[in-house]
Amino acid sequence: MSVLFETSLGDLVIDLEVEQCPKTCENFLKLCKVYYYNLNAFFNVSKDFLAQAGDPTATGTGGESIWSYVASQEEKDAAAARYFAPEIVPKLKHTHKGTVSMAVAPSVNDEKGGCGSQFFITLADNIDYLDGKHAVFGHVVEGLETLDKLNDVFTDQDGRPFKDVRIRHVIILDDPFPDPSNLIQPPSSPTRPPDNSTRIAEDEDPLATLPDEEEERIRREKAAAASALTLEMVGDLPFANVRPPENVLFVCKLNPVTRDEDLELIFSRFGTIMSCQVIRDKKTGDSLQYAFIEFDKRDDAEQAYFKMQNVLVDDRRIWVDFSQSVARLNTSWSNNPKVGLHSKERGGFGGREDLEKTRRYRAAGRSDGRARDGYGMVFEVPDDRGTSRRSKRDRNMENPRDRRRRSASPRNRSRERRRSRDRHSRDHRSRR
Known part of the structure; x- marks a missing residue:
């Protein structure tokens, strides 16, 4: 036995x-x-x-x-x-x-x-x-x-x-004894040791050495994993093991005047484009001369990568590569006006709605075709009572018919009656 x-x-x-x-x-x-x-x-x-x-x-x-x-x-x-x-x-x-x-x-x-x-x-x-x-x-x-x-x-x-x-x-190999009536044999052997050992594992060789190239690769992988975990902790990455998308192209060396719709029009011949975004400075709104283009299919992105390399766009020869960035997964860094922070979205111009309003005001121009050289009171500013007060310039430029209509409103008529009553009371007291 x-x-x-x-x-x-x-x-x-x-x-x-x-x-x-x-x-x-x-x-x-x-x-x-x-x-x-x-x-x-x-x-x-x-x-x-x-x-x-x-x-x-x-x-x-x-x-x-x-x-x-x-x-x-x-x-x-x-x-x-x-x-x-x-x-x-x-x-x-x-x-x-x-x-x-x-x-x-x-x-x-x-x-x-x-x-x-x-x-x-x-x-x-x-x-x-x-x-x-x-x-x-x-x-x-x-x-x-x-x-x-x-x-x-x-x-x-x-x-x-x-x-x-x-x-x-x-x-x-041989067992001559009958099993006890209440003995239950487990379905399989355990896969983990029953003790919490901190010793060298029985299948580990502490003296094993690897080639220098392999050790350098492992060292780089560990360093990259540690860096990714740090970026996740500070909020720069959504999660540490995120990978860059394979259907997004990185385009750089752009002309500062190149717009989103320009790139989308040029690259749309390779396939359906989900998004095209020229990255801009958050404070000034100036183009940083690079963009991200997301295609619907990976094959379309590969075709655009091979065909658009070193192509002349707005008198600049662009450089195209596959995106290695995952920042676009974090919408807080987006400068797309369609992506906003307030309510459902975060956005504005470079994440700032005040710059987006400024851009729209500049783009609108004056009625005579000349660019605006002054800002004035473009937006209504709430006063201490919570109501909006308008600039004198805006009131002077107002249509007289609108001014009469506003003065004829019930609220304004009541205000005028109050002022007239107070004026008569002051005159009566002065005569006495």
């Missing part, structure tokens, strides 16, 4: 003494069947002495028998002893290297000691010190070279290997 341990250092085949230690062997085999030992670490390795495992917490204080484990898995509050009495057979001794024994826990407070799930494998011959204290129940018959590797691992002052040595998988 035997089991196969697949460890990170090699395989171990253990023959069990089922006739002389039936209870101990049944406990060991059933724990193997429920994957209790899978991904367990050898948490205590003493050179030329022993290697201990079987504690899921890897602290030396955990572990339990199969009967206690089964009781803990049931829905009802079933109680079972954590340990069972050790089967110490006098003729089974720690004579040869590879002897497998159950560790016997001492009695602590009211809890009676005994055997649970922890076991150890001797790494040398003739360790008589352990005879009669721990229960021998098996021997390693294949994999002695694996024990040699285990004996040579580097450990800390507590005997824990700096690099984890784990039991990757357990295969039961």
